[in-house]
Amino acid sequence: MKNAYRSDIPPEWLHLSQVFAALGDEERQRILLLFEPGAQLNASDIARASTLSRTTVSHHLKLLCDAGILERSRHGREIHFRLCAATLIGHLTSVIDYLEDHR
Numbered sequence: 001m002k003n004a005y006r007s008d009i010p011p012e013w014l015h016l017s018q019v020f021a022a023l024g025d026e027e028r029q030r031i032l033l034l035f036e037p038g039a040q041l042n043a044s045d046i047a048r049a050s051t052l053s054r055t056t057v058s059h060h061l062k063l064l065c066d067a068g069i070l071e072r073s074r075h076g077r078e079i080h081f082r083l084c085a086a087t088l089i090g091h092l093t094s095v096i097d098y099l100e101d102h103r
Contacts, residue, residue, distance in 0.1 A: 015068065019091050022067035027052060028060050032069070032083065040073075040080040 022028055027050075034041060034049055043061060047054040061081055064070040068087045072079050 013094065016091055016095065018067045019069065019088070022063050022069055025060070025063075027056075028064055031057070031060055031064065035083045038082075040082045042078045042080050046081075 023032075030050060031046055034046060043054055043057045046052075046061070047057045050057065052060070061070060061072075065072055065081070068084060068091070070081045071084045072081050074080075
C-alpha cells in the first residue's frame, strides 16, 4: 500500500473529484449526450430537449462548466455551451495512465 497518498492527492488528480461528481449524475449525462460534434447549445435548447426546467438545466450546466466538461461563450444576450472534450480526455487519461502503471 502506498502511504504517500493517505493525506495528499497528486496535483493532477485534484480536479478529478469534481469531474466524476459532475459525470455521476444521470441528468448531466443526458445533457452531455445532446451535444453533437462541434455543437453549441444554450440552456433553452437543452431544456426544450429534456424534461427539466430551464432553471434546473442552468444549474446542471454550471456544474458541468465548473468541472471543465463544458465551456461557455456569450453570443449577444445568449450563453452557448460546448463540450470541452480535450480537457475531459486529459483528466480521464491521467486516470488511465495511473491504472496502466499499476496493473
